[in-house]
Amino acid sequence: MSARGVRGADGLARMLARCGARRVFALSGNHVMPVFDAALDAGLALIHVRHEAAAVHMADAWARITGEPGVALVTGGPGHANAVAALYTAAMAESPLVLLSGQAPNSELGMGAFQEMRQADVAAPIAKASWTCANASSIAADVARALRISRSGRPGRSKRPGRWAGRLSAAPSSALAAARPPGTRPP
Numbered sequence: 001m002s003a004r005g006v007r008g009a010d011g012l013a014r015m016l017a018r019c020g021a022r023r024v025f026a027l028s029g030n031h032v033m034p035v036f037d038a039a040l041d042a043g044l045a046l047i048h049v050r051h052e053a054a055a056v057h058m059a060d061a062w063a064r065i066t067g068e069p070g071v072a073l074v075t076g077g078p079g080h081a082n083a084v085a086a087l088y089t090a091a092m093a094e095s096p097l098v099l100l101s102g103q104a105p106n107s108e109l110g111m112g113a114f115q116e117m118r119q120a121d122v123a124a125p126i127a128k129a130s131w132t133c134a135n136a137s138s139i140a141a142d143v144a145r146a147l148r149i150s151r152s153g154r155p156g157r158s159k160r161p162g163r164w165a166g167r168l169s170a171a172p173s174s175a176l177a178a179a180r181p182p183g184t185r186p187p
Contacts, residue, residue, distance in 0.1 A: 008034075008135075008139040010042075011143075012035060012038065012139045014042050015139075015141075015143040019147045021044065021068070022044065023044065023062060024047070025059045026047070026073035027052050027055050027073075027079065029074065029076070030075060030102070031075045032073055032074070035073060052074040052083040055072040057089065058072070060093060060097055068096070069098055069151060072086075075102045075115070080119045081117070083099055083101065087123060087126055098146045099123065103132070129146070
């Protein structure tokens, strides 16, 4: 917990742990750094990779081997774009996976913010669900929703790409997505 109180990152990490996630496959970046401390505080194992697609491929493999949702965490913009290619592989394998992507603060979107892109829109075609968090206080509920979606119905990735529309502390916001199995329509 920060000196300013509870951060969105703390709610995110605690909800992952409460929902049974044990590992987060991640590549660090400015948008998601607060999640690293929060994940350690919540007892989550961080497996650091060298490329965003590797984080998603590893989360996919974890999901296939264990049956538990895999969780990947990447930074926004180009980090998210790199991760989406691997999200397609997870979608085709129908593995339960949640991709968490950092993003510029919602208040700065449309103003040329650092690494700004419409991340939820990029992931939507291959995700069961893809949205931007409205604010930091909704992140925990959004993570629970993404995990629930990834496990529901036909297995598949829950992509929270793009934006968590709230800050993870003083850091920018992030997004989630769940991959959609082949032959299905967006929700």
